[in-house]
Amino acid sequence: MSSGGPPTIVSIAERAGVSIASVSRVLNGLGARPETEDRVRRAASELGYVPNAVARSLKDGHTRQLTFAVPDIGNPVYVAMVREIQAVAKAAGYRLLLHSTDADVADELGVVRSLADRTSDGLVLVPIRITPAHVEALTAAPGPVVVIGSLPDGVPVDGVQADSVTGAELAVRHLVESGRRRIALVNGPVDTVPGGNRGRGYRAALAACGIPYDPELVTATDFGVGAGARATARLLAARPDLDAVFCANDQLAIGAVQALHAAGRRIPRDTAVAGMDDSDLAVAAWPPLTSVDLGAGERGRRAARMLLERLAPGSGEPLPARRTTAAPRLVVRGSTSPGAAPAGSDEQEGAKSA
């Protein structure tokens, strides 16, 4: 008899006067006599039947859910990734489980291990930093994982990374080509993946342009608007002659712009500013920020696709771990180039490729 709960194949079978197997078949598009077909469909729709996804998952071993774990969902870069990953997942019929690790290493490792609870079919992980423990956990991952970040060779999971070294070079070169010579660096924590790489790119570009590295022009703080403003103010006090500020992300750059404005400097005439990530913040600033697009959306999209490929039937795990890198793209706007970025034009034509 139909008890209290939501309808199941049993309720339908009773109502249609057939077996549960017939119900299952009809509902899954396998053959049946027209009359049976009819009775089942009618009963199902009368009862408002919706298949129980949990039961189905238990049966066939997958959930059609993907997990995406990020350090901080508020960060525009990760937001761009979430957006793309969710789009790819949705298009492929997968749901997206969003997990915030709050930049906690232990939590990151936990997410990898929790793949074992079969809650999702695979994981896209953005680690804040990659430790030996990460390598270990990743190597023993109980399911498919794609890491967004720089993975050491030998770790048997797919990875997609940004090329922030080249990205930083792009920005610094652009600054140099615009005639800047005393280019400060406002970096984030250097013991994180992004911070480390961006610092290296800065030095490489200076070297390539024949400009000596000057430690006094370099600061490392937290990533954040306030940190950027304070660091820039300090830099300005120590080295009033600086003519450009390169920031490791747009938030820092926004802070730099504010500090510069507050100090009465004109941008870009007196001091140019460039950021990284090309987030929405870049066009919100005045003047609009020149920024390096590190392809966050693109990385998200690729990661999701790689994960889905691992999940596709047939193409099992035997494939070797793959690595891919998204190419950076410099987007020139008013903060470095006087004529750029007319108001009302969202997309900047001045963009040039790596």
Add this chain to the structure above:
Amino acid sequence: MSSGGPPTIVSIAERAGVSIASVSRVLNGLGARPETEDRVRRAASELGYVPNAVARSLKDGHTRQLTFAVPDIGNPVYVAMVREIQAVAKAAGYRLLLHSTDADVADELGVVRSLADRTSDGLVLVPIRITPAHVEALTAAPGPVVVIGSLPDGVPVDGVQADSVTGAELAVRHLVESGRRRIALVNGPVDTVPGGNRGRGYRAALAACGIPYDPELVTATDFGVGAGARATARLLAARPDLDAVFCANDQLAIGAVQALHAAGRRIPRDTAVAGMDDSDLAVAAWPPLTSVDLGAGERGRRAARMLLERLAPGSGEPLPARRTTAAPRLVVRGSTSPGAAPAGSDEQEGAKSA
């Protein structure tokens, strides 16, 4: 025998030489003889056992997953909600399923219905607009739903809303008190929930301040930076005498600021600008934007809590539908007030409560 797959209670039982029931008991902290306890725990850890969450869900009827459905994950307002909801969910031991409806009404309705597949225990929905079909679907919702938005009375689901009418009033009043008289409105689509309410707030505030409503000072376009810039340019051309621009969100306000800058107007001296939502964009602008915080994070938090309360055992569905409203808060910054917002101070002290 222990076959290929991941360890299950059966593998543990075999290895420990006990029944699966004992395994289950030990692992769930129910009593057992010390020796049994020991053998089971040892076997479990040797095997690296992790309980299968799907099986558990099937058994006890809930997934410990919540769904959050938003029109667009890129929007800073929704990002703020996601962040809070995920935090509340995580703290309560729930996972968060993030769904983007892409502002599609049909998709919104689909999400409500899909509660029936038992993939998640409850839903927080942000509808872009509330149609009769929404009311119908919500009334027949196959599980607990909390709506963030303005729900008609009588719809039997919990709701939390912003008070954008009061919010708009706060901003307009502030503008008037700063001596502005010709205050333009740059609104988003008026057939959406936010657009409609913000327009009403604007008119109400003008009326309260004894300033006549002037249709020529009002535009409605899309929500977006480019749209804001274009609308403001148009307004400026038609009414060069305007002395303030109130925008229905921060993105529009950013656009307005750009258009104003491009037209050579000084902010706030010649023209003041105020936005809404108090997103990260507000502090990225120059001058930093005065904005009305509509409590997006707060709404997310409350919605998540209400949902969790519905889910708590005991306090079943019988509770009547609840409605709650988050109080708006005006945050004054440089775009309306000359002295405000020194660089480097992330939090603005000038904030005053409703």
Add this chain to the structure above:
DNA sequence: TTGAAAGCGCTAACAT
């Protein structure tokens, strides 16, 4: 204290 067995809702052999 412990084991046997039922059952959550579904799919897929297998038998008819």
Add this chain to the structure above:
DNA sequence: ATGTTAGCGCTTTCAA
């Protein structure tokens, strides 16, 4: 073409 049944991994009566 359709029904019976086993089984996915777990929890929980019910007996012993």
